Amino acid sequence: MPEKDAAAPEGAQATPEGDAAAKAATEAGKAAEEAAAAAAPPPKQMKCVVLTGFGGIKMIKVQQKPEPKLAEGEVLIRAKACGMSFPDLMLRQGVIDNVPKPPLVMGFECAGLVEALGENTTGFNVGDRVIALSDYKAWAELVAVPATSVYKLPENVSWEDGACLLMNYVTAYILLFDLANLRKGQSILLHSAGGGVGQAILQLCSTVEDVTVFGTASAHKHESIKDRVTHLLDHNVDYVQEIRKVSSDGVDIVLDCLCGEDTNRGISVLKPMGKYLLYGSSNIVTGETKSFFSFAKSLHMPDNIVWWQVDKVNPIKLFDDNKSVGGFQLRRLMFRQGQHAYVRAVVDKIMDMYRHGKIRPVIDSIWAFEDVGEGMQKLHDRKNIGKILLDPSKEPAPKPEKSAEKEQAEGGENGGTEKSEPAVNGE
Amino acid sequence: MPEKDAAAPEGAQATPEGDAAAKAATEAGKAAEEAAAAAAPPPKQMKCVVLTGFGGIKMIKVQQKPEPKLAEGEVLIRAKACGMSFPDLMLRQGVIDNVPKPPLVMGFECAGLVEALGENTTGFNVGDRVIALSDYKAWAELVAVPATSVYKLPENVSWEDGACLLMNYVTAYILLFDLANLRKGQSILLHSAGGGVGQAILQLCSTVEDVTVFGTASAHKHESIKDRVTHLLDHNVDYVQEIRKVSSDGVDIVLDCLCGEDTNRGISVLKPMGKYLLYGSSNIVTGETKSFFSFAKSLHMPDNIVWWQVDKVNPIKLFDDNKSVGGFQLRRLMFRQGQHAYVRAVVDKIMDMYRHGKIRPVIDSIWAFEDVGEGMQKLHDRKNIGKILLDPSKEPAPKPEKSAEKEQAEGGENGGTEKSEPAVNGE
Numbered sequence: 001m002p003e004k005d006a007a008a009p010e011g012a013q014a015t016p017e018g019d020a021a022a023k024a025a026t027e028a029g030k031a032a033e034e035a036a037a038a039a040a041p042p043p044k045q046m047k048c049v050v051l052t053g054f055g056g057i058k059m060i061k062v063q064q065k066p067e068p069k070l071a072e073g074e075v076l077i078r079a080k081a082c083g084m085s086f087p088d089l090m091l092r093q094g095v096i097d098n099v100p101k102p103p104l105v106m107g108f109e110c111a112g113l114v115e116a117l118g119e120n121t122t123g124f125n126v127g128d129r130v131i132a133l134s135d136y137k138a139w140a141e142l143v144a145v146p147a148t149s150v151y152k153l154p155e156n157v158s159w160e161d162g163a164c165l166l167m168n169y170v171t172a173y174i175l176l177f178d179l180a181n182l183r184k185g186q187s188i189l190l191h192s193a194g195g196g197v198g199q200a201i202l203q204l205c206s207t208v209e210d211v212t213v214f215g216t217a218s219a220h221k222h223e224s225i226k227d228r229v230t231h232l233l234d235h236n237v238d239y240v241q242e243i244r245k246v247s248s249d250g251v252d253i254v255l256d257c258l259c260g261e262d263t264n265r266g267i268s269v270l271k272p273m274g275k276y277l278l279y280g281s282s283n284i285v286t287g288e289t290k291s292f293f294s295f296a297k298s299l300h301m302p303d304n305i306v307w308w309q310v311d312k313v314n315p316i317k318l319f320d321d322n323k324s325v326g327g328f329q330l331r332r333l334m335f336r337q338g339q340h341a342y343v344r345a346v347v348d349k350i351m352d353m354y355r356h357g358k359i360r361p362v363i364d365s366i367w368a369f370e371d372v373g374e375g376m377q378k379l380h381d382r383k384n385i386g387k388i389l390l391d392p393s394k395e396p397a398p399k400p401e402k403s404a405e406k407e408q409a410e411g412g413e414n415g416g417t418e419k420s421e422p423a424v425n426g427e
Numbered sequence: 428m429p430e431k432d433a434a435a436p437e438g439a440q441a442t443p444e445g446d447a448a449a450k451a452a453t454e455a456g457k458a459a460e461e462a463a464a465a466a467a468p469p470p471k472q473m474k475c476v477v478l479t480g481f482g483g484i485k486m487i488k489v490q491q492k493p494e495p496k497l498a499e500g501e502v503l504i505r506a507k508a509c510g511m512s513f514p515d516l517m518l519r520q521g522v523i524d525n526v527p528k529p530p531l532v533m534g535f536e537c538a539g540l541v542e543a544l545g546e547n548t549t550g551f552n553v554g555d556r557v558i559a560l561s562d563y564k565a566w567a568e569l570v571a572v573p574a575t576s577v578y579k580l581p582e583n584v585s586w587e588d589g590a591c592l593l594m595n596y597v598t599a600y601i602l603l604f605d606l607a608n609l610r611k612g613q614s615i616l617l618h619s620a621g622g623g624v625g626q627a628i629l630q631l632c633s634t635v636e637d638v639t640v641f642g643t644a645s646a647h648k649h650e651s652i653k654d655r656v657t658h659l660l661d662h663n664v665d666y667v668q669e670i671r672k673v674s675s676d677g678v679d680i681v682l683d684c685l686c687g688e689d690t691n692r693g694i695s696v697l698k699p700m701g702k703y704l705l706y707g708s709s710n711i712v713t714g715e716t717k718s719f720f721s722f723a724k725s726l727h728m729p730d731n732i733v734w735w736q737v738d739k740v741n742p743i744k745l746f747d748d749n750k751s752v753g754g755f756q757l758r759r760l761m762f763r764q765g766q767h768a769y770v771r772a773v774v775d776k777i778m779d780m781y782r783h784g785k786i787r788p789v790i791d792s793i794w795a796f797e798d799v800g801e802g803m804q805k806l807h808d809r810k811n812i813g814k815i816l817l818d819p820s821k822e823p824a825p826k827p828e829k830s831a832e833k834e835q836a837e838g839g840e841n842g843g844t845e846k847s848e849p850a851v852n853g854e
Contacts, residue, residue: 097747178700179751181608263742272764273605275753278746312739315690319705319754320524322764324606325742326702326751333749337699 048140054094057373068144070118080159082390083109107139111162135335148340164361172200186252187212194221202228362386370396475567481521484800495571497545506539507586509817534566538589562762575767591788599627613679614639621648629655789813797823
């Protein structure tokens, strides 16, 4: 505190007079400090979406928090649109890997403008349009992200489209082209074909000739995806049997975001040379908001991995059957395994496909931070067709006169702006 | 027996006279039969390599057998060169999957001339130069193979090169390009880098930019492969530790023909996004010729799969680690799973790479059928550098004056023609 030191004269002695002088100086210092504090602007606040503890939607609060301080190598982004995906739901319930300790700011991806740069941050300028993957903290007006997971967004891509391109399309691209190595004439079983990653996978599949897609989705999503799915199946049918009716030896590729018993069924329905890839475990998010938190917790092993129901695989059996089994998780790849250069190369390819009109994000709805619970309930109920976004500048939807609890119980669909532009929803 | 019927006059009665007449006729018939047999060409015989029972090299005999009869859709090939690979060794010891019942003619691949076509066989003409994958029976002067696993061999490809292209290069191609999806800048751990498949994999790796190969091989093979292997390691070192010294996070791809404990180590040394592929189990062929047969038999489960030492893998762990594990076995893909069209497309690509000089088989030695035991011993002892071939028309090497048993015990290296043409061995 330099002001206080300056107020105490140098060399003041510890005499009775000196004591009185020192006391006077201390009083003066306090007054000066208070004056300085009053004169300095208060620490700036920003609005953000905070998870206050694991559980139901009521654990999420919109709060004012101090603006993030930039660390070396970081980019400060003023968010214009934030993406929501299944891991957000799993985080809320505490069934995500490497469970962090709440309270925390939620959110894994956003699009926005570069507002400031940390020390030694290269590759970006203030004012750049960017999209970013963030290890939490992306659902805020301002987001500080290491430059390693920030990517430039071309002028002609909207904030909304930009906020859809990372979690879903990077996952879809890596699954199809790097891991499954999709080729002409092959067949795929895709679960949750109407969801965010599902829609991205369907679009990427259509860039390859003669691909047969067996897609499972809730019946109410069938209309929206029927043009891109060769054989549409309801989630609840015995899809292995349905596939074998069409293709007795099974499919070349299984992309599974469900896990559990579906993992065993997925591996069983593979053709010779077939590849099964697990990229999510949304089966554990199926119960009621209040009860499945404790249910899911009980499934956890000490290392935070859910092992339930999935049969272990012997590599010699894979050798014997000519099959492959693998898994993919983008957040872990980025934030635990640090594969930034690899992901950046994939983002470049996705931008290129966007530029050439090969992919076009499907947006389900856009919500104000204050209405995040409703957007999330829609995702939980599998009612979304395409991506759910948050817009930090959006005004919350006016609420009808009823208690918040009742509203939540109804999983309200009001409040979000349902996108209706044909260019987007027509996909 | 029409000759006999014709020799017994029609309507001959069973009277005493008739009996005598019948007897005379029978005698006459026998004489006629013998004469006919003498006049008709005897059923044609061919030389082939027969496994008389599972065990050591002495269970293999060169025998004369009737020429194969062509079934519908088959091609009869006069073999000019036959390929030997590790599955032949495993078959001899009875440690192969779907163990057949000896005696049987050995051999999984050959190159030769089309001698005849079965009924309704299309796509080939008598006189065509071909190579073939065969479900056993390929080590013979004449080989009958379904047209589905016969491929045309261009004029400019020698019989010897042709006999190297299927088991090794098809396996190498599928592993690297269809399953591991090898890309620029990636790293590979390859076991038995100096063997037949190993050499093929090394050549295919060099068609991709900037690939780092960690190759394990016996010390005496290092010289021959050092130009294509970035980091040469002895089979006996702790290769995981050696790899981590160079690349702390491991390798992108592990190609494992050893199995057992090497499977667990291979999966452990994978980078994020890494792929482990099991394509052989040569670790079980390591003991003495006489003792490891019973050893290996004891490892068999009822379904003929060797489960020893290999840890099972949980798909959720793969999801958590961003890893993939798979297996590949060409013979099973062809002869149990019937993926003929797929393999034919791969053979086309290999022929194309050969035509463009991108691959060039490395031939270790060529042996007469009678010297098959010596060639096989060399393979068993990992003394071969490149492919071991058999030539049905080759004269056996003159044997020094000693008992055959003593010779076998010594695993003689004499007898085979060591290839020394620079165009082949210079690889």
